[in-house]
Amino acid sequence: MAIFSEEFNNLNDLFIHEIETLYDAEKRLTDSLPKMAEAAHDSQLKSGFQTHLGQTEEHVRRLENIFAQLGYEPKRETSEAMKGIISEGEDVASAKGNDAVRDAALITAGQKAEHYEIASYGSARTHARHLGFNDIAQTLQKTLDEEGDTDKKLTDLAERGINISAPQGEPTHA
Numbered sequence: 499m500a501i502f503s504e505e506f507n508n509l510n511d512l513f514i515h516e517i518e519t520l521y522d523a524e525k526r527l528t529d530s531l532p533k534m535a536e537a538a539h540d541s542q543l544k545s546g547f548q549t550h551l552g553q554t555e556e557h558v559r560r561l562e563n564i565f566a567q568l569g570y571e572p573k574r575e576t577s578e579a580m581k582g583i584i585s586e587g588e589d590v591a592s593a594k595g596n597d598a599v600r601d602a603a604l605i606t607a608g609q610k611a612e613h614y615e616i617a618s619y620g621s622a623r624t625h626a627r628h629l630g631f632n633d634i635a636q637t638l639q640k641t642l643d644e645e646g647d648t649d650k651k652l653t654d655l656a657e658r659g660i661n662i663s664a665p666q667g668e669p670t671h672a
């Protein structure tokens with residue numbers, strides 16, 4: 499259901515919506531990360547995607563625990579944003595051409611996903627605090643920290659050379 503057809507009468511309604519949307523986003527990532535790992539040429543980038551798959555599976559379990567703590571059944575609310583980010587990433591993953599350039603593009607795609615999650619977990623954590631769900635806020639913070647670490651690792655990989663080894667080329671116009 500799209501966000502505008504929902505009813506938000508209080509912060510709790512919004513918080514549940516945020517958790518349901520994150521649940522969908524994380525589930526989509528567990529399907530997509532193996533494809534990103536498969537497409538990565540650089541061994542550190544490949545293992546980075548694989549490591550983050552394991553973390554993402556844990557993020558899904560944490561969200562399921564949060565649903566249980568709140569007395570809700572886990573429910574997926576389509577994350578249109580993550581759907582789009584993943585679709586862009588999978589286009590990149592299947593692109594032909596230079597391996598180092600594709601790796602540079604895979605890093606970009608991964609960072610777009612991380613930044614979406616960082617914004618979403620940060621907001622959900624703050625709302626959990628306002629609602630007095632302190633344990634849940636801590637759990638969300640833990641995931642938020644891991645998303646931040648992954649983002650930094652991707653930046654390091656980009657700066658350590660994957661992008662540098664990509665041929666620069668000249669701007670061309672269609």
Ligand SMILES: [Fe+2]
Binds near residue numbers: 645
């Ligand atoms: Fe995650």
